[in-house]
Amino acid sequence: MPKQTNKEETPAAAGSEVPPDYGPSLGKITAILALTLVRGFSQADQATSLTRVGYKPSEISGLLGISSHQVSVLLHQSKKKKKQKKQTTKAKD
Secondary structure, three states: OOOOOOHHHHHHOOOOOOOOHHHHHHHHHHHHHHHHHOOOOOHHHHHHHHHHOOOHHHHHHHHOOOOOHHHHHHHHHHHHHHHHHHHHHHOOO
């Protein structure tokens, strides 16, 4: 018979929920680190960088103080510019 494990005894896997006793303080620390990472960047670069490290548009909007719709627009424009730049590079070759 397989051994039953208590969910609280099992260490948290990467990307899983944070235990409730660490949640609020760890969330604040993570937000501070994320904002430090993107300080001095344009809003578009901030949104792109935060997306790369795993933040969702709704989370980014809370960090940057803009709407999640604005974040989605910034990410779309960034992807569009990247695609145009890639096409221009191919045309030169």
